Amino acid sequence: DIVMTQSPDSLALSLGERATINCKSSQNILYSSDNKNYLGWYQQKPGQPPKLLIHWASTRESGVPDRFSGSGSGTDFTLTISSLQAEDVAVYYCQQYYSSPVTFGGGTKVEIK
């Protein structure tokens, strides 16, 4: 199974600051035939199901604010929140769907300082 490792486990930032969450896969998840990274990012707020923010490592879902961006390729990926808002307090998970079973990272909790 592909292991997804996120860092940090948590971070606390002031409103308006940039948040950076890292995700590393134990194997390459860039599929050479279509040049796509099989990686998604989810946001989960307390008491709610996860919400898909980004797929193919950098494609934002419809309706997701443009302060959220994804980058990276191969085994190293980043989710960036360019200017942290109060409503962004949540746990963020990366997910690989390159191979079965689909696996998630352990999550990064984002809080307001």
Added chain:
Amino acid sequence: EVQVVESGGGLVQPGGSLRLSCVVSGFTFSDWWVTWVRQAPGKGLEWVANINEDGSQKYYVDSVKGRFTISRDNARNSVSLQMNSLRVEDTAVYYCARGRATLVFWGQGNMVTVSS
């Protein structure tokens, strides 16, 4: 509007059985894979099982193989997860979601507690 609604959770003793159901609406159900994901209390997300559009392909995480069975009824827009030989470590909120990999639509989740 897409809706995903799970039901069937509850408290069960170790070794017992439970059947979760997921009923969906708002899209052509038979065009989509369906996935079950679980989340133990205070923990992260774990993919559990999924099933393809016509039910001919089914996949499970190793920890539930031989104990859980996923099935679907396209006439009723529903998917079920039959859980047998339940263990304490199966305690979690179980989510049903549309899709195979990128999961856009999720239910609100159903709590399964395995405890004596």
